[in-house]
Structures are given as structure tokens and as C-alpha cells.
Amino acid sequence: MVKLVHYCAMTLAAFAFYETMEKIHIWIALRQDEKEERKEKEAEIRRVQQKLLQESKQRDPLA
DSSP, rough: OHHHHHHHHHHHHHHHHHHHEEEEHHHHHHHHHHHHOOOOOOHHHHHHHHHHHHHHHHHHHHO
């Protein structure tokens, strides 16, 4: 009887551990995706700013 309870407890613990690791893995992957998207947006903003700055300098060389 003790062996059966021990087996059931270990199986439940392994399942809980697996599910927790799965959720953590998904959370980390989503955070990495968000960081990558944020970096891409910031790089695009910098490119647009540089482009606008160059255009304004070409229009008004005294500025």
C-alpha cells in the first residue's frame, strides 16, 4: 500500500514539475519575443529620426 501511495505521489509530483517547467519555458519565450519586438521598434524609430534629421538638414543647411 505504501509503495502504491509513494508511486502515485511521485507521479503527481513529476507531472506538476513538468507542467511548471512548461509554463516557465513559455513565459521566458514570450518575454524574449517581446524584448526582440521592442528592440526592432526602437531601431525603426531611430532610423526614422535619422532620416528626418538628414532631410531637415538638406532643406535648411543653416540649421
